[in-house]
Amino acid sequence: MPFVSGVTLTATGATFVVRSSEATKLHLCLFDQTGRETDRLPMTRDEDDLHHLFVEGIAPGARYGYRAEGTYAPDDGLWFDPSKLLVDPYATELDRPFRYDPMLSKFGADTQHLVPRAIVTRDIDVTPAPPVFRPGGFIYEVAVRPFTMLHPDVPEAQRGTIAALAHPSVIAHLKRIGVDAIELMPITAWIDERHLPPLGLTNGWGYNPVAFMALDPRLAPGGMAELRDTVARLHAEGIGVILDLVFNHTGESDRFGPTLSMRGLDNRVALRHVPGQPCTLVNDTGTGNTVACDHPYVRQLIVDTLRHFVLKAGIDGFRFDLAPIIGRTATGFEARGETLKAMLEDEVLADRVMIAEPWDIGPGGYQLGNFPAPFLEWNDRVRDDVRCYWRGDHDKTGALASALAGSSDIFARGGATSTRSVNFLAAHDGFTLKDLVSYNGKHNEANGEDNRDGHNENHSWNNGVEGETDDPSIVARRRADLKALISTLFATRGTVMLTAGDEGGRSQRGNNNAYCQDNEITWVDWAALDEELIAHTAFVSGLRKRFGVFSQFSFFKGDGDVSWITPSGQPMAVSDWETPDFATLGMILQTDDAGTGRRLRLAVLINRAQSEQPFSLPADAAWCRIGGDENPKPEKQVRIPGRSVTFLLEN
Structure with missing residues (x-):
């Protein structure tokens, strides 16, 4: 019987399986509840480079990690260092969050006290019903922690967690504005970028993952059961759940980053390197490394991760950060590549909603309109054209009409007859909708990079004053612009997305790259939201549900439609x-x-x-x-x- 990566529980114990093609030896490390290492056990390697070991007496709740022996030669892309405790790439639960420390990058420095232990779990499969969310609906993008940190009705101990999303007051708000699905920004375990701790900052968004399957303990102290229960409660109210997943890079970053998991287990397999230069990591992500999504092992890890969230929590679909990397091979992006094909054809995933962010910074990285159907795609052309139209730019009437009609100029390629556009005007990355009409330029000084980070061109306008103002005429003009923008968005054909708080005029003080602001800059201030804007959003959302023309996918035929x-x-x-x-x-x-x-x-x-x-x-x-x-x-x-x-x- 072939071995399966991860941990398989039996009546008498558990089989541990982890892959490494170049390690000379792997050890399974077991820990007690206090974090003390109790056993370090050698593993056996099979012909498929799977290292395995059956341990009697293992039960749910056991803690474990791995140590890998082998050559340490970074110039050759080899990072084996048995002093490093490594997290199982198939871990499904961790006992603590990751935290950055320079010792994680230092050869010979033991990291047992720094690295989370994986927890053996016996997750209960759910029978996945057809997705609650269907394309054409209204997606509401949510950063889990900032969304409820200041919510007055959510108990303080629950604020900032996945469980808080199921609070009656939160659900009431979602239903009021007509949300069809919430899209959760990354909830899997991540680590801070190494430049943040010296600045006193932390990553509050999660786009720096280490373990693809394990939920971050800060967001889900109740583990997978917390996610499963929250999804079930939202489904009962007719609201779907989409997960924003990051398969394009890992938090192990560049050559100077920490050794936490795949780097220490199978670096030359899991991460893409410049051909002929094994010491040089490809950086198509801008984060220091790029996952080799076309490798069969990584492909299987991706598919298994998606299946995990569907089978264990009933997730409706997925949004993929920097998605061209998932379809990239050594020769470039392949829309019909094996990994994208495997995701679409898997029997568990075949009816799930798949959404691509269709760009990255690698060669040929802009792929809007080129993902295979039925992938939906974030449409930044709609974002920019609608912004420019309302800013008053010339020659934008045709672009506005194209956006309203479903962007056939993009999605009709190859004879397609329907749109796959996800239309949005603001997302987590960039200005909030209110800041779009309140600032001419970005104000990222709080990020500690002298305002060099973030996009420089936001197609924004400030209505006469930069930033906050008490001038009633400017406040009124900004509110009118926000209503017009929201109305335009909800009048577009296809799927629409609004970021949490934009329906009520949330501001990030002009910060358009607020990933590192886990504080009042990103936390939704529910008491300060504009009731008039919320009511307007509910109104146009209701129109969208009443009149089916907006959520249809087929392109207009010009026969009077x-x-x-x-x-x-x-x-x-x-x-x-x-x-x-x-x-x-x-x-x-x-x-x-x-x-x-x-x-x-x-x-x-x-x-x-x-x-x-x-x-x-x-x-x-x-x-x-x-x-x-x-x-x-x-x-x-x-x-x-x-x-x-x-x-x-x-x-």
């Missing part, structure tokens, strides 16, 4: 599309109305001018505004407020 009109009510001409400062646009859609069961026309009227603008609608019907007056009067000509999006139905 969509028409574009000028303020005079006439079809847009080429000259209108090419007018550099064209400030108003009308989109007339054929849609089913879940509220009435009718098939009718819906008008979306966009006015980015500062002043109110008249707009003539098709004269063959009277039109009623949606929202506002309880008994709206039918109109054929309407006046659209400045800096706004207005929705009307034919009467």
Whole structure:
């Protein structure tokens, strides 16, 4: 019977299996509950480079780690150092978080007191139901710890944890604004980047993983059971759960980084190196190393990780950070590569939602539109084009229409007839939505890098004052811009994503790279959220659910399903599309109305001018505004407020 990586429990003990192709010897280290090492046992190697050992009497709760003997020659890509306690790449639970210490990088320095021990678990499989979330819905991106650290209703001991996401007040908020799925930023065990501790900073986002399967104890003190219970409670409310996973690099970083797991077990296999230069790690991630996702062992680890979260917690889907690396081989990105194919074809994963962040900094790293269906893809073109349109940039009317219509210019390649776009205007990486309309430039001074980090071009505008202000006119202008941006996002065809707190005007004080600010800069201040903005988000989210035209995937055919009109009510001409400062646009859609069961026309009227603008609608019907007056009067000509999006139905 072939060995399976990780720990397999039996009635009498457990079999431990870990891979290393170049270690001369591996030892299994066992620990008691106090952290004292009780045994160091040699393992047997098979022909597949799997080191294995059966130990009688092992039961759930046992602590363990590995030590690897072999050549220590960093210039040759070999980092074997038996003084380093190594975490099992297949560990499913850890007894403590990782913490950075320079000793983790020093040859011969024992790290037993620094490295977490893996815990033997007997996880209970769930029978995964079909995903609650389906493409076309509303994804809500959540950084687990910042989301509830200041929530007034969540018990203090529970704040910042996965369990807090299931609190009734949190669920009530999610349901109020119509969330279809929460996308959890990384919840697997990570370590701080080594430059952060001297600055007194910590990584609060988790995009620096060490163990792909093990939940970080800071977020899930209850282990996998905490995640499983939270998912079940959210599912009961009709809310799916998507995990943001990082397979592109590990927290072991560059040559000067810590030896924690794969570097000390199988460095030349697990991490990509420059051909002919075994001492030089490929850095397609900007973090110091790049995982060799095309290696069969790493491919199996990735697939097994995804299966783990589906079978143990019922997860609906996954978002992949810097996803081109998952499809990259030594010759470049391969959309039909073996690893992406294995993820899509696995029987457990076949119906899960897969979302790619389709770029990295490696060669050929920008792959928007090139991932294989049914992958959804983060669409930064929509982000930038909509931002630039509302900022007032010239020649953006056509780009706005493309964004609203599902970006067929990107996703119709190869004859595809439907969009796979995830439309967003702000995400964890960059300005919050409020900061987008409050700052002309980034303000990352608190990160300790003299404001050199983070994107320099944010397509932002400050409405007259940089940063916070009490000026009522500027506050009102910013609120109007936020409403217009949110309305535009929810009027786009495909899947939409909003980052937690953006529905209420959350600010990060102009910091557009706040990964290292585990403090009030990133913590959602629930008491300070703008109720008017939250209500508006709930309104447009409700429209999206009521009118199916927005969440459909097929591209418009031009047979009357969509028409574009000028303020005079006439079809847009080429000259209108090419007018550099064209400030108003009308989109007339054929849609089913879940509220009435009718098939009718819906008008979306966009006015980015500062002043109110008249707009003539098709004269063959009277039109009623949606929202506002309880008994709206039918109109054929309407006046659209400045800096706004207005929705009307034919009467």
